[in-house]
Amino acid sequence: MKGKEMVYKSFANKHILGAYLFPCKDLESNQPLFNDGFPSLIFMPRSSDDVILKEKGKIIRLQSAWVCCGVIQDTQWEIPDGLEYIMVLRFNPASFYSIFDIDPLIFQSNPICGFRDIVDETWCSVIDEMYQKESIAEKVSFLDEVFSSCYIENNLPYFLQAAIEHIDEQRGNTTVSDLLKKLGGRINHKWLHRNFVKYLGISPKKYISLQRFIYAYGHCGPEDSADLFDVALNSGYYDYNHFFKDFKQYLGIAPSRYSWA
Incomplete structure (x- = not known):
């Protein structure tokens, strides 16, 4: 998406390259999407929020937490009425695949996936706990703590x-x-x-x-x-x-x- 975003400075861990808050109130209802190729985790404001995408004419329905990686092409997002924002975490690729135990090849055919569809129950529980936090600041602090505690090899060759x-x-x-x-x-x-x-x-x-x-x-x-x-x-x-x-x-x-x- 093109527009102004708020960059969060509070993410101190080495796994996340950037954390952003994108205001959505002024966006058109059918917003074209594309990305930079790096794995990113996107959160809607509430766990009950749905995501409806149209990819080359095909409708895709996702839950509140979703992932994009690889190359997004000819995809539009039907932005819900009154949506305030989305929160985006852009990951170090090596960290992302190690933390979530995901094969990057899945994104060659599906550059956008529901997060819960590709991770185990442990991470689903983490996301449920995050959504119990009331403010954006509390959610950010919680996620920063979670990912800072992940001690894995995160270096690219x-x-x-x-x-x-x-x-x-x-x-x-x-x-x-x-x-x-x-x-x-x-x-x-x-x-x-x-x-x-x-x-x-x-x-x-x-x-x-x-x-x-x-x-x-x-x-x-x-x-x-x-x-x-x-x-x-x-x-x-x-x-x-x-x-x-x-x-x-x-x-x-x-x-x-x-x-x-």
Whole structure:
């Protein structure tokens, strides 16, 4: 989603890369969704809240806690009337799969899943306990304490971390071949592909494409939507048609029809 979010500073544990509160009151009822490829856990305000998504025309119903990872494409969220916010925890991938004992390959076919559908009863009980907390601050404090107590190996392989950092620094304006050269030829294409899929559930080429699109999307808005061609070129796209195809792939709609407000 595009919009202003509140960043929580109170998460001190190394497993969570960021914790955010997204206000939802001013969003349209059918909100296009996309993500950055990293595993994220999303909480609705109440345990009784349902989530209704439309993925390529297919209706998906989830409960109040849901997970996204891999690549979300052509998916809209039917935002309930009066929804105040959602809370999002963005995880270190190695931590996420170790903590919850989840195989990242499940996200290749289902980039959005109900949290309770992919974890054991212990974690379902944790979420039930979190929802018993009344305020957002109490929920955040509880979750921070829970994840801080998880003592597991959470480090990505060195060259995978270096690859991700380089792609992010280049804002996706690179290629797999250039990436391998940047890493000094110390790993090959097969190693890079295998480890991207293992920890992120997507290929390095797809991750590069996604980061380039996120950068371009972040520089579009109501005031400059008429200059999308310039935005696309400045973001590393070789022409507008290239950007148009990515926009349709990720958001399911043409840039000219998208509500930038």
